[in-house]
Every structure is written in structure tokens, then in C-alpha cells.
Amino acid sequence: MENTNKRPFGFYVCSLAFTFERFAFYSAKWLIAVFVVASVAKGGLGLSAAEAAKMSANLVAFTYLAPIIGGYISDRLVGARYLAPIGMILMGSGYLVGSQASSAAMVNLMIILVSIGTGLFKCQANAITGRLFDDPRQLDGAFSTQYSFVNFGSFFGTTIIGLLVGTKGYSFCFLVCAIMMFLDAAWFIFGWRFLGETGKKPFKIDEHKEVKENKQAEENKPLTAIEKKRVGAIILVSLFSVIFWVLWYLAYMPVYYYWGGDNGLANWTVGNFTVPTAWFDSLNAFMCITLGPLLGKLWGKLAKRPKGDLSMFKKTALGMILLGLSYVIFAMADVTRGENLASLAWIVAFGIVLSLGEMVFSPLGNSFITKFAPPKLLTSMMSVWVLAVFFAGKSYGWLYEFTLKFKFTSVYFTIAAIAIVAGIILWSLDKKLNSLVVEDEHVTDGIIN
Numbered sequence: 001m002e003n004t005n006k007r008p009f010g011f012y013v014c015s016l017a018f019t020f021e022r023f024a025f026y027s028a029k030w031l032i033a034v035f036v037v038a039s040v041a042k043g044g045l046g047l048s049a050a051e052a053a054k055m056s057a058n059l060v061a062f063t064y065l066a067p068i069i070g071g072y073i074s075d076r077l078v079g080a081r082y083l084a085p086i087g088m089i090l091m092g093s094g095y096l097v098g099s100q101a102s103s104a105a106m107v108n109l110m111i112i113l114v115s116i117g118t119g120l121f122k123c124q125a126n127a128i129t130g131r132l133f134d135d136p137r138q139l140d141g142a143f144s145t146q147y148s149f150v151n152f153g154s155f156f157g158t159t160i161i162g163l164l165v166g167t168k169g170y171s172f173c174f175l176v177c178a179i180m181m182f183l184d185a186a187w188f189i190f191g192w193r194f195l196g197e198t199g200k201k202p203f204k205i206d207e208h209k210e211v212k213e214n215k216q217a218e219e220n221k222p223l224t225a226i227e228k229k230r231v232g233a234i235i236l237v238s239l240f241s242v243i244f245w246v247l248w249y250l251a252y253m254p255v256y257y258y259w260g261g262d263n264g265l266a267n268w269t270v271g272n273f274t275v276p277t278a279w280f281d282s283l284n285a286f287m288c289i290t291l292g293p294l295l296g297k298l299w300g301k302l303a304k305r306p307k308g309d310l311s312m313f314k315k316t317a318l319g320m321i322l323l324g325l326s327y328v329i330f331a332m333a334d335v336t337r338g339e340n341l342a343s344l345a346w347i348v349a350f351g352i353v354l355s356l357g358e359m360v361f362s363p364l365g366n367s368f369i370t371k372f373a374p375p376k377l378l379t380s381m382m383s384v385w386v387l388a389v390f391f392a393g394k395s396y397g398w399l400y401e402f403t404l405k406f407k408f409t410s411v412y413f414t415i416a417a418i419a420i421v422a423g424i425i426l427w428s429l430d431k432k433l434n435s436l437v438v439e440d441e442h443v444t445d446g447i448i449n
Contacts (some may be wrong), residue, residue, distance in 0.1 A: 007133075010198070011142060013191030014129045015149040020184035021088065022122065022153030024177035025063070026285070027161040028095060028114065030278045032056045032107060033179075033256050035170045043169045045104065048403035049257040055104070057397030059111050060249060065390045066119025071127075074202060080124035081192055081199030085185040087120030090091070092153050092181030098174035110174075117181075128199045144296075147287060155285035162278030227374040233433055234373060234381050236318070238388040244320055244361055245392035246399060247327070247415055251354055253400040254330070255280045259347055260406060266333070267341040273346065280351055287355035295359055313430045319361025320423030326353035327416035331409045 036052035038044025070087070072079040094113030101107050125373070129146060135140055161173050221365070259266035260277035268275045303309040333346035373381035403411045 002388060005110075007142060007145075008037060008137070008189065008194065008196075010194040010196065011146075013188065014125045014132075015146045015196050016182055017084070017088075017121075018146060018190075019127055019149045019153035019220045020094060020180050021091070021118075021406065022150050023157035024091065024095060024180045024184075024416055025114070025118075026154040027157040027278070028098065028177050028282055029056055029059055029111075030158055030256075031098070031161065031170060031173055032059060032111075033252070034165075034261075034277065035101075035174075036104070036107065036158065037261070038170070039101050043171065045101075045107070047104065049253070050397075051104070051418065053253045053257075053400040054397030055111065056058060056253075057249065057395070058108070059114065061116035061390050061393030062111065063118040063122075064260050064386055064393055066115045067123040067353075067435070068119075068386055069121035070121070070229075071123045073129065074124050074199075076202050079200045079202060080128050081188075081195055083201075084124045084128075085121045085188045087117040087122075087124070088185035088188065090114075090117030090183050090306055091184065092178045093117075095174050095178035095181060099171045099178060101174070103399070112386055117336055124193065124199070128195060131198045144292070150166050151285045151288045151292075155289065156277040156281050158281040158285070162276030162282065165278070166274075178222060195329075221433060223374055228265065229435075230372045230374065231381070235384060237313070237426075237433070238384050240316065240320070240422060241385070242388045242395075244316075244323060246396050247323055247391055247419055248354070249393060250399055250403075250415075251326070251330070251350075251395040252280065253396070254408070254412075255347060259333075259342065265341060266347055268344055270344070280347065283348065283351040284355045284358070287352060288359060291356060291359045307396065311434060313428055313433045314427055316361050317423045317427035317430070319357045319359075320426060321420050322353055322357030322360060324416045324419030325368065326350050326357060327412050327419060331412040331416065334412075 033052050033056040034044075036045050036047050036055055037049050038046070040046045070083065074083050091114050094117060097106055097113060098110040101110065129142065130139060132342065133142060161176065163175050163177065211301040256277050258264065260280075268277070298308050329346060329350045333342045333350070336342070336346075
């Protein structure tokens with residue numbers, strides 16, 4: 001009997017491509033943050049922490065925005081399999097510019113090239129993965145596995161680059177990121193043979209005629225009352241996602257500049273070894289790798305209860321509350337240290353709770369929109385979500401600059417309160433939000449899973 005659970009090798013071509021790309025991206029995200037503030041004598045640019053935070057934020061923001069444009073190109077103009085390696089080469093070229101950067105303008109050029117490259121790679125590789133499987137039931141498991149490949153890339157990238165910076169310097173580390181992307185492009189081109197016909201033609205052109213006709217008829221139908229409510233719910237929860245991701249990305253900046261760095265107020269030394277601040281990023285990736293299966297089992301166990309699993313809205317509310325609690329830990333580290341350096345254990349505890357909040361909150365995004373967006377507005381609703389994350393990414397650098405005007409503990413206790421209150425509000429709106437997306441007026445816990 002044929003093994004229907006066997007995954008095509010093309011799936012691993014795409015997944016490993018993400019590993020290489022995330023290795024380079026998360027390493028570069030950290031490198032920008034520390035390279036820009038390092039003194040010229042130490043190989044950096046000698047700019048302020050606020051400027052570095054805004055540049056790092058631009059990398060995050062525009063790499064979320066660019067895939068919207070890349071998706072349009074692969075849908076209508078060029079096959080996705082050809083765009084992906086072009087994107088990788090552009091990203092590699094960007095990191096190559098970073099390896100020679102001697103000014104803010106060169107760092108910004110790197111960010112532009114990496115953003116454009118990400119736009120040509122990211123959604124294309126995801127789209128190809130989705131079309132490699134004939135059985136839709138395999139998709140959830142496939143994308144979960146691919147997410148593990150992503151986190152392995154992030155973990156190994158920041159762990160290795162964090163060590164290399166001390167001995168090889170910033171220029172060499174950006175060069176490593178560039179080499180990883182050029183190798184990634186070569187790997188993906190080699191893997192074309194395992195993708196079959198997938199991604200050879202633009203996806204819209206490759207659709208069958210009857211699918212197009214059915215889609216056109218669907219698009220001509222007016223929205224029903226429940227569909228209008230679902231659009232409203234998506235927009236509302238997107239606003240909560242802005243709050244979450246602004247505060248989540250913001251968390252990294254004090255780790256690099258307040259607790260870490262030459263004048264950092266935390267003790268990063270363990271024995272004779274100084275822990276690189278990049279390993280805070282590694283901690284997040286490690287927690288995502290280990291927490292994913294554990295949370296999956298927890299949700300499965302809860303789903304067997306008579307009242308079912310927690311609703312998606314309650315999960316996201318819980319994620320917000322955990323985010324707030326992580327900031328309480330952050331502020332308490334400053335309160336308890338007195339005139340001494342804070343223990344690294346505080347930073348580790350903060351990172352663990354922060355990552356747990358992310359893993360609980362993250363189901364809200366693509367899965368929620370895919371399930372409940374009206375078919376003819378699916379792309380538009382996905383764009384709303386992407387724009388929400390773009391706004392969050394673009395904002396946290398400016399927010400960090402603003403926080404520098406105030407006392408650390410006051411700022412981060414306030415942020416903790418904002419996140420916790422937002423989570424409580426979202427939890428209290430659970431039944432109302434459920435009523436917006438399901439047609440049955442008698443809504444109980446656990447409807448949306």
C-alpha cells in the first residue's frame with residue numbers, strides 16, 4: 001500500500017531553503033542592532049542605540065511588507081520557482097553590502113536589498129510548499145514541520161554568529177550571511193527537479209479554466225451578513241496584533257542596549273565565558289522548537305474536554321497576558337538589582353515567558369484569516385494582517401527611542417500593564433468575537449480552535 005504520509009522531496013528543498021534564509025536573516029537582525037552602536041574603533045558605526053533600533057526595525061518591517069508585492073508578481077507575471085533564487089541572490093547581495101558598510105546609507109541599502117529579496121522568496125516558497133501536496137490533510141503537519149526548519153535556522157544562525165563576532169568581527173559575520181544566501185540559491189536551483197511542474201508558471205495563469213470561472217462567479221456575489229461580521233472581527237483582532245507585535249519586538253532592544261553591551265547592567269559572564277546578546281535570540285528559537293510540540297499536546301488534551309479547547313480568542317488573550325508578565329520580570333530585574341548588575345537568570349526568565357506568549361498568541365494570524373475571511377476577500381484580509389505586522393515592525397524602533405526619555409522601571413511596568421489589560425479585554429470579548437464569526441447565536445467556549 002502506498003504511504004500517503006510520505007512527503008515529496010521538494011518539500012524538504014523548500015524547508016531547508018527557509019533554514020538557510022532564517023539563519024542569515026535573524027543573524028543580520030541582531031548584527032545591525034549591535035554593529036550600528038559599536039564604536040568605530042571596534043568596527044562599528046558609532047551611532048546611537050535609538051538609530052540602531054530604528055534600522056533594525058526597518059529590516060523587520062519591510063521584509064513583512066515586500067512579500068505582498070512578490071506575491072502579485074508570482075501570481076501574474078513570473079513563476080515562483082524562478083523568483084525564489086533571484087530573491088536569495090538579492091538578499092545575499094544585501095548582506096555583502098553589509099560586510100563592507102561604513103555608513104548608515106550602506107546599512108540602509110542592505111536593508112532595501114534584503115527586503116526586496118525576501119519579497120521574491122518568502123511567499124513563493126510557502127506557495128510552492130502548499131502545492132506539492134495533493135491531500136489537504138497533510139498541509140497542517142507539513143507547515144508545522146517547515147516552521148521547525150525555520151526555527152532551527154534562527155537558532156543556529158544567532159548562536160554561531162554570536163560567537164563569531166567576538167573573534168572575526170562584524171564584516172566577516174555579514175559575509176557569512178551573504179555566503180549562506182548564495183548557497184541557498186544554489187541549493188534551490190538544484191532542487192527544481194524535485195518540484196515537478198509546481199511554480200513554473202504564474203499561479204493565476206496556471207489555474208484551470210473552470211476554477212477561474214467559479215472564482216469569478218464567487219467574486220460577483222455580495223457579502224453575506226456573517227461575512228461582513230467576520231471582516232469586522234479580522235480588522236479588530238488585527239489591532240490587537242499590532243499591540244502584541246510592537247511590544248514583542250521592542251523587548252529585544254533593552255536586552256541589547258540596557259542589559260547588554262559595553263555598559264550593560266546585567267552580568268552576562270558565566271565562569272570565564274561571556275554570553276553573547278545574540279543568544280537571547282537563540283533562546284527564543286530554542287523555546288519555539290521545544291514548546292511547539294508541548295503546546296500542541298496541551299491543546300489536543302484540552303480539546304478532549306466536554307467544553308473543548310480554549311477558543312482562539314482566549315489563546316491570543318492569554319498570549320497578551322503572558323507578554324505582560326514577561327515585562328513584569330523585565331522591570332523586576334531592575335528593581336531587585338539595586339546598584340549591582342542584574343543576574344542573567346532574570347534575562348533568561350524574561351525570554352522564556354516572552355517566547356511562551358508568542359507561541360500561545362501566534363495561532364491567531366494566517367490560520368484565523370484562512371478559516372474565516374470571505375473567499376473573495378482572502379488576499380485583502382491577509383494584506384490587513386501583513387500591514388498590521390508591518391506597522392508593528394516599523395513602530396518599535398521609534399517607540400524605543402521614546403522610552404529612553406523615562407526611567408526604565410516606570411516604562412516597562414507601564415508596558416506590562418498595557419499588555420495585561422489588553423489581554424483581559426480580549427478575553428472578556430471572547431463570546432462577542434465568537435458570535436461575529438459563527439452563524440449560531442448560542443456561542444460557547446471552544447468553538448474556534
